[in-house]
Amino acid sequence: MDELDSALVRMLQEDGRRTNRDMAQALGIAPSTCLERIRSLRERGVLTGFHAEADLAAIGRGLQAMIAVRVRPPTRAVIEAFQAFLEQMPEVISLFVLTGNDDFLVHVAVRDTDHLHAVVLDKMTKRPELADVRTSVIYGHTRKRVIGPA
Amino acid sequence: MDELDSALVRMLQEDGRRTNRDMAQALGIAPSTCLERIRSLRERGVLTGFHAEADLAAIGRGLQAMIAVRVRPPTRAVIEAFQAFLEQMPEVISLFVLTGNDDFLVHVAVRDTDHLHAVVLDKMTKRPELADVRTSVIYGHTRKRVIGPA
DNA sequence: CTACTTTCCGAACCTAATTCGGATTCTACG
DNA sequence: CGTAGAATCCGAATTAGGTTCGGAAAGTAG
Numbered sequence: 200m201d202e203l204d205s206a207l208v209r210m211l212q213e214d215g216r217r218t219n220r221d222m223a224q225a226l227g228i229a230p231s232t233c234l235e236r237i238r239s240l241r242e243r244g245v246l247t248g249f250h251a252e253a254d255l256a257a258i259g260r261g262l263q264a265m266i267a268v269r270v271r272p273p274t275r276a277v278i279e280a281f282q283a284f285l286e287q288m289p290e291v292i293s294l295f296v297l298t299g300n301d302d303f304l305v306h307v308a309v310r311d312t313d314h315l316h317a318v319v320l321d322k323m324t325k326r327p328e329l330a331d332v333r334t335s336v337i338y339g340h341t342r343k344r345v346i347g348p349a
Numbered sequence: 350m351d352e353l354d355s356a357l358v359r360m361l362q363e364d365g366r367r368t369n370r371d372m373a374q375a376l377g378i379a380p381s382t383c384l385e386r387i388r389s390l391r392e393r394g395v396l397t398g399f400h401a402e403a404d405l406a407a408i409g410r411g412l413q414a415m416i417a418v419r420v421r422p423p424t425r426a427v428i429e430a431f432q433a434f435l436e437q438m439p440e441v442i443s444l445f446v447l448t449g450n451d452d453f454l455v456h457v458a459v460r461d462t463d464h465l466h467a468v469v470l471d472k473m474t475k476r477p478e479l480a481d482v483r484t485s486v487i488y489g490h491t492r493k494r495v496i497g498p499a
Numbered sequence: 500c501t502a503c504t505t506t507c508c509g510a511a512c513c514t515a516a517t518t519c520g521g522a523t524t525c526t527a528c529g
Numbered sequence: 530c531g532t533a534g535a536a537t538c539c540g541a542a543t544t545a546g547g548t549t550c551g552g553a554a555a556g557t558a559g
Contacts, residue, residue: 250362
């Protein structure tokens with residue numbers, strides 16, 4: 200994990216399709232060396248994958264919300280079962296398991312407010328272990344793509 | 350946005366480096382057609398980009414937390430200034446602007462608990478507009494990569 | 500100093516991306 | 530229906546990039 204590795208990770212976080220040759224030239228190394236470095240980063244688990252990002256509004260999921268959830272009792276069995284239930288819901292795009300007052304933060308992307316209402320009332324509150332729900336609409340969400348070492 | 354487009358978006362969300370030829374063959378279309386479809390998806394803003402994902406623990410940011418923040422007064426000027434302040438912090442990897450009790454949810458990735466403590470006490474609470482902070486450590490975070498239409 | 504290991508390079512080869520002219524299908528309108 | 534126009538799709542040719550591999554160079558340990 201030297202300077203070269205960090206630079207490659209940064210470049211690929213920015214643009215996952217940047218060509219090997221291009222990066223090699225930018226760093227002043229041979230393409231074969233660059234390729235070997237990236238292979239190694241993958242094997243060591245530093246780079247976990249490459250993914251395209253789609254615009255949520257463009258695929259009819261223009262409304263996002265964060266739903267804070269508390270379950271009772273907060274045992275491992277209940278937590279894990281509820282987590283599996285949440286992850287399987289198509290509206291859920293991201294899920295945080297937390298310490299503190301709430302057990303989960305559920306990040307959902309839905310069509311509109313009716314859809315959001317349905318998700319909370321028809322799906323989540325149907326579960327008996329659910330003790331408390333608080334829904335917040337998301338005005339904006341920014342995600343950092345380039346994350347350097349601490 | 351027909352069936353072909355959806356399939357391509359799904360494939361690229363799963364693996365952003367899947368080759369054009371491979372996808373074309375999987376869908377039973379010519380590589381040139383496939384390429385043209387993807388170009389169009391990009392131009393229409395459906396596909397917004399390709400990014401590599403790095404393992405946070407591998408780059409020394411193994412601890413994540415969610416920080417709920419309330420600012421006073423909740424005017425546009427104060428909100429926007431605080432948002433800009435948060436986004437510029439290297440520890441912040443994702444930021445939600447919300448309705449409800451809290452104004453922000455700040456997703457941070459840090460080295461350890463000391464680092465987390467420093468972020469909250471030395472950086473955030475220095476700001477006078479900050480009215481309330483609640484920090485929750487994140488046990489686990491799963492993110493869905495393949496997101497279909499509503 | 501020497502043997503060993505690791506990293507790197509560059510040329511050759513192979514596979515994929517990209518372009519483009521023409522064929523085909525779809526659509527609107529008479 | 531029939532036809533003009535537009536949009537889509539295809540396949541072959543070209544260009545560019547990915548990948549391999551033997552050997553050079555540099556670093557390391559004893």
